[in-house]
Amino acid sequence: MSSKLRVAVLGAHGRIGSEAVRAVGAADDLELVAALDRDDELAALTGAGAQVAVDLTHPDAVMGNLDFLIRNGIHGVVGTTGWTDERLDTVRGALADSPGTGVLIAPNFSIGAVLTMAFAQQAARFFESVEVVELHHPNKADAPSGTATRTAQLVAAARREAGAGPQPDATSTALDGARGADVDGVPVHSVRLRGLLAHQEVLFGGTGETLTVRHDSLHHSSFMPGILLGVRRVGSAPGLTFGLEHFLDLG
């Protein structure tokens, strides 16, 4: 019997899932035992003896997939977006009935994006104003992106902790959408443009100065080291882990 970790990919035909299939297949310590997409039976995962499944599907599919994984004691590494507090609580509830099973949900697997979130969190208390602009390819399922939502939530929490009040904004009339989506008081603007992949700017403003923290994913390979790290680590992290930063030493 091989000592390699037995890994499955869900959403295996997709933009990022197909890259994950290649990355898992190329890793010496991992064995790709299933590559499933829409209409494939999840039962194939137990048949193949999958120990970890990577979910890169769609917000409409991920909850059902996780329910199956957790009930069968298969660890999950999830990049699929669409997370709300309610959804996260549902996953926590399912995991409570399956002690020993681990699920990592990462709004973004690229190291640069994880650092962007950390830097933004660090900068938040020093600036009066902050807005997030996320820019993606036009085939993306959701807006705002999971990364932008998480960034805004982290920045908002840091502002609250520092006792910062609402942001200055004297807008008295505006077209709907002109000021973006309000995520915990932080405006988030979503651009969908052919030619782009995944990009984000966090703009901070204070007296006489601005700071922009920008990250660009130029290829889907940017997400692979994070996905592989999650695959290798999730089995020793029972319960729900939200954010790849918990598996990284950010100092």
Ligand SMILES: NC(=O)C1=CN([C@@H]2O[C@H](COP(=O)(O)OP(=O)(O)OC[C@H]3O[C@@H](n4cnc5c(N)ncnc54)[C@H](OP(=O)(O)O)[C@@H]3O)[C@@H](O)[C@H]2O)C=CC1
């Ligand atoms: N956390 C991160 O770092 C990253 C997260 N993402 C997220 O990953 C998700 C996928 O993105 P992307 O690859 O661009 O999307 P794609 O649409 O290219 O890929 C999704 C794939 O999943 C398939 N699918 C849909 N429903 C199911 C299901 N029930 N079971 C199995 N497969 C299913 C789709 O099939 P069909 O085409 O027939 O619908 C498609 O092949 C998104 O939520 C995206 O935001 C993306 C990049 C990085």
Ligand SMILES: O=C(O)C1=N[C@H](C(=O)O)C[C@H](O)C1
């Ligand atoms: O759909 C994408 O492409 C991406 N989705 C994730 C998100 O919504 O944040 C991660 C990255 O931005 C790419």
